[in-house]
Amino acid sequence: MDELISQVTTIARGMWKHRWRGLIAAWVVAIIGVMTVMSVPDKYEASARIYVDTQSILKPLMSGLAVQPNVEQQVMMLSRTLITRPNVEKLIRMADLDLGETSKAQQxxxxxxxxxxxxxxxxxRDNxxxxxxxxxxxxxxxxxxxxxxxxxxxxSMGTSRQDSDAAKKFIDEQIKTYVAKLEEAEARxxxxxxxxxxLQSSTGELNxxxxxxxxxxxxxxxxxxxxxxxxxxxxxxxxLDLERATQSKNLMSDNSGAISTPEIDARIDAQKRNLDxxxxxxxxxxxxxVGARRLIKDLEDQKRKEIAELRKAALANPTSTPANNSLAYQEISRVMATSEVLVASLRARVAEYDARYTKSLEAMKVAPQIEAEYAQLNRDYEINKKNYNDLVSRRESAAMSGELDSATGVADFRLIDPPRASPKPVAPNRLLLMPLALLAALGAGLGVTFLLSQLRAVYYDAYAMSESLGLPLLGVVSLVVDDGGAQRRKSELIKFLxxxxxxxVVFGIGMAALFLMSKQAG
Incomplete structure (x- = not known):
């Protein structure tokens, strides 16, 4: 701490030695600063206020049918990107600022x-x-x-329409691409x-x-x-075999009543009812x-003759009996024929289903590969179809959005305060710049004295000189100041102050005069 204080004291004593040169530098910088501040031309500010109404009655009604852009974000982005080189060039031409500028560098x-x-x-946040x-x-x-x-x-005009047209054009190109992809997927x-x-089911699915x-x-x-x-x-x-055996047994026996003659029996029954x-x-x-009884007797004689012939035929050939004329035998024969046809049909059906089952069982060996291929084809088709439908829907939404923007516009611009220039200059603020010039002058004076003290260093301490030079200190000769020298130092201090x-004081008077002048101008 003592060493730091010693260094600060040494620097301060060196700067004090060159105080007049620093004061001259301060005056020079002060004069230059004041001239610079006073030479800066006055600038007037013109301003205008615009209110952007982003609310619309029609847009909430079209919610879900048309794309609803973030109008506030669009207006904010427009305000941030308004100051571009093409817009500034257009502004210069509209305001005739380029009348005196001829060269490219000046422009x-x-x-x-x-x-x-x-x-x-x-x-x-009120737009x-x-x-x-x-x-x-x-x-x-x-x-x-x-x-x-x-x-x-x-x-702001035309930007939304251009965006809508660009979006529709892009969507149309994408739709054409997806139409080609969809047709290719459908063909595959x-x-x-x-x-x-x-291998397909009745619904067309592969299962x-x-x-x-x-x-x-x-x-x-x-x-x-x-x-x-x-x-x-x-x-x-x-x-049928039982019926055939029964008929043969009846023919072999002497019991004529057990043998059936359907036609004659029917006629005898009819004549007996007629006789009754x-x-x-x-x-x-x-x-x-008498005639009816005689007819019944003739029919019974005919029946006995026919039974005798049947018995004689049965005795001659036991296996082939003429019992086929019985109603029971005929009905059973019809049922058996129908059963034979049905059995043949069902055997053909079983053979066909058996062949199909064998073929399907063989096809199941490659089923995973076929089903994987079918699933991939379906997936590609569904993805392309979904994207196509989404793009068509978005194209209609974009078209409706373009018509909506044409009908309502992006926003409603209302001029709250028309362009107006301030009656008095707003820049430069000389009341602020003048103290800065004073501070710059004082800083310049201190800087000059510090620089000179470092360039033309003087030792004010014998110990510091010995340490810096690396030489032994043999002795110190003190300076005794008389009354005249002390009086001169005091006089120089008064002059410097x-x-x-x-x-x-001069800066203070200038600031007061400047303040009064600004008040009178206001």
């Missing part, structure tokens, strides 16, 4: 200067924008702001279905495991029906009754 400098001076600021520009001429500044307001309003899917048409299960169930059902038909046929055959009816009206000697105070 570029003017564009850069205008770009830096233009200001677009938002006021809070209010302030456009401002500063210039040495209030009328020129006002004209620039008027032109900027026109560009700001015009820039069609070719696959034609190639594997026998080989389900198809195999269905064929297996059909085969089981057909086999069950075949067994039932065979059982029915065998039962009819046994009944005649006997109820006539006597036994009536000719009709007076000169420094004069600098500050």
């Amino acid at each position: 570029d400098a003017l564009i850069d200067q205008v770009s830096k001076t233009l200001q677009i600021k938002t006021v809070g 209010i924008y302030t456009l401002a520009y500063r210039d040495t001429s209030p009328e020129r500044a006002k004209k620039v702001v008027q032109s900027l307001v026109s560009i700001f309003v015009e820039s 899917l069609k070719e696959f279905k034609l190639r594997n048409i026998e 080989m495991a389900g198809q195999l299960g269905g064929i297996s169930e059909q085969l089981r059902q057909a086999r069950l029906e075949l067994r039932e038909a065979e059982n029915a046929r065998d039962a009819a055959r046994r009944q 009816a005649l006997l109820q009206r006539f006597t036994e000697q009536h000719p009709d009754v 007076a000169a420094t105070s004069a600098l500050i």
Whole structure:
């Protein structure tokens, strides 16, 4: 700490040695600063305020049918990108700022200067924008702001329409691409279905495991029906054999009543009923009754002859009996024939289902590969179809959005405060720059004294000199100041303080005069 204090003291004593040169530098810098501040031309600011109404009655009604852009974000982005080189060039031409600029360098400098001076600021969160520009001429500044307001309003028109047209054009190109992809996917899917048409179900889906299960169930059902038909046929055959054996046994026996002669028996029964009816009206000697009894006797004789012939034929050939004329035999024969036809049909059905089952079982070996290929084709087709439908829907939405923007516009721009130039200059702020010039002058004076103290160093401490030079210190000779020397030092100090105070007082008087002048101008 003592060493630091010693160094600071040494630097301060060195700077004090060159105090007059520093004071001169301070005065020079102060004069230059004041001249610079006073030579800066006055600038006037022109400004205007615009309110952007982003609310619309029609847009909420079209919610869900048309794309609802973020209008506030669009307006904010428009305000941030308004100051571009093409817009600034257009602004310069509209405000006639380029009348005196002929060279390319001058025009570029003017564009850069205008770009830096233009200001677009938002006021809070109410979509209010302030456009401002500063210039040495209030009328020129006002004209620039008027032109900027026109560009700001015009820039919002057509932007949404251009975006909508660009979006529709892009979507149309994408739809054409997806139409080609969809047709290609449909062709691949069609070719696959034609190639594997026998593996498809009735709904057109590829379900080989389900198809195999269905064929297996059909085969089981057909086999069950075949067994039932065979059982029915065998039962009819046994009944037929039994009927045939019964008829043969009756023919072999002497019991004529056991032998059936259906036609003659029917005629005898009819004549007996007729005889009963005649006997109820006539006597036994009536000719009709006598004729009926004679006819019954003739029929019975015919029956006995026929039975005798049947018995003789049965004795000659026991295996082939003419008992086929019986109604029971004929009915059983018909049932058996029907059963034989049904058995043959069911055997063909079982054979067909068995062949299908074997074929499906062989196809199941390659089922995973076929189903994977079918799933991939379906997936590609569904993806392309979904994208195509989405793009068509978005194209309609984009078209409706474009019509909506044409009908309502992006936003409604309302000029709250028209362009107006300030009656008094807003820059430069000389009341602020003058103290800065004073501080710069004082800083320059201190800097000069410090620089000179370092360039022309003087040792004020014997120990510091010995340490710096690395030489032994043999002795110190002290300076004894007499009364005259002390008086001279005091006089020089008074002069220095007076000169420094004069600098500050002069600045103070200038600041007061400047303040009074600004008050009178206001």
